[in-house]
Amino acid sequence: MFFMLKRYCISRVSSRAFWPKLQVSSAYFGYKMSELTQVQSNKIFGGWQKVYSHNSTELGCKMKFAVYLPPQVEEGPVPVIYWLSGLTCTEANFSEKAGAQKYAANYGVLLVIPDTSPRGLNIPGEDDSYDFGSGAGFYVDATREPWKKNYRMYSYVTKELPALVNKEFATLPDRQSIMGHSMGGHGALICALKNPEQFKTVSAFAPISNPILCPWGKKAFSGYLGGPEDNVAWKEWDATELAKKYNGPPLDILIDQGKEDQFLKQDQLLPENLLNAAKDNGIALVLRFQDGYDHSYYFIATFIEDHFKHHIKYLKS
Structure with a gap:
């Protein structure tokens, strides 16, 4: 025995x-x-939807992330898709509302869904508004006090979390991609554009595509990065600006945008700016405007299967 x-x-x-x-x-x-502590586990579509906590060195606090383990992980390593959520979200929104586990199980893909910011740091002002601080990390590495020590969501998502996931789960480290929604769509796009060899492809739902020109982005970047709106450092965290100078391997981007999205109408998202930048630089980008759809998870759940098909083309080719 x-x-x-x-x-x-x-x-x-x-x-x-x-x-x-x-x-x-x-x-x-x-x-x-x-290094993980399991805090939740539910069986779904033959796999397991779990939530873990761990002590993050990049963020200096305890963080939670959700992970879907498809049935195929019992037989060997599988590809990984990272999902980045939007403003006010946690690791729970996508896993509970999008219905993504069905497609992850069908295709044999492990899903990783981090929280959207550090939590409980007691930084003055971190809980004052919905679009800055807690729940609004914007997937940048802050350079301005008092945020720069802990608000390092970019390094967490592209370095610390993938290293932890690849260590703790049966994954294929060279087969990973990324997608997201709204603020998380911005995060997915900049992570892919800034790391040409790390992610096979990227997709987004209603991303904040040109944050240096929209109210949400200006507020976040001035707080996390400092300086006026013409601060050149802002461009390093803007998908439209990054697309203009991208020179990595061919990148295929899929974006879905609801035509009835209130934030599209408020010029918070600006997807056409990203589309034009991608065209000018020869980046393959499909921008689909969907009639009648808004910014909600009803919109995401409707088209999430298309995004899985987009990612699978590159994760299993």
Whole structure:
């Protein structure tokens, strides 16, 4: 029995977060205990929707993220799609409202859904408004006090979290892509444009496409990055500006935008600016305007299957 248990722990160590009951045994045989604490687990479409917490070194606080483990992860490593959520969201919104697990299970893809900002740091002003501070990290690395120590969502999403996910789960590190909504669409776009070799493709729902020119972006960038609106550093966190100078491998971008989106009408999103920049630089970008749809998760749930198909073309080719 002792030999059989040891052999089983060794064979499953790459998926140890999927088998929490074996963590004590694997530690006994010389393997490092998981850095994750499981806080929720629900079976869905043959896989498991889980939530974990961990201590983030980039953000200096305890963070939670959701992860969907498709049934195929029991047989071996699978590709990964990262989802970045929008203003006021947490790790729960996408996993509870989008219906994405059905398609992740069909295609054998692991989904990772981080929170949208650090939490509970007691920074003055962090909870004063919905579009700055808590729930509104904007996926940048802040350079202005008092935010620069903790508000480093870009480094968290592109470095710390992928390293942790690839260590704790059975993933294919060279097969990952990214998508998001609104502020998270902005985040997905800049992560892909700034890291040409890291993500196979990118897609977005109603992204904040040109933040240096919209009210949301101006507020966030002035707070996190400082300076006036002509601060050149802002352009390094703007998808439209990054598209103008992108020179990496061919990148195929899919964007869906609801025509009845109130924030589109308020010039918060500006997707045409990104489309024009991509065209001028030879980047493949499909921008689809969807009649009657707004900014909600009803819109996302309607078209999420198309986005999975877009990603699968590159994750499994």
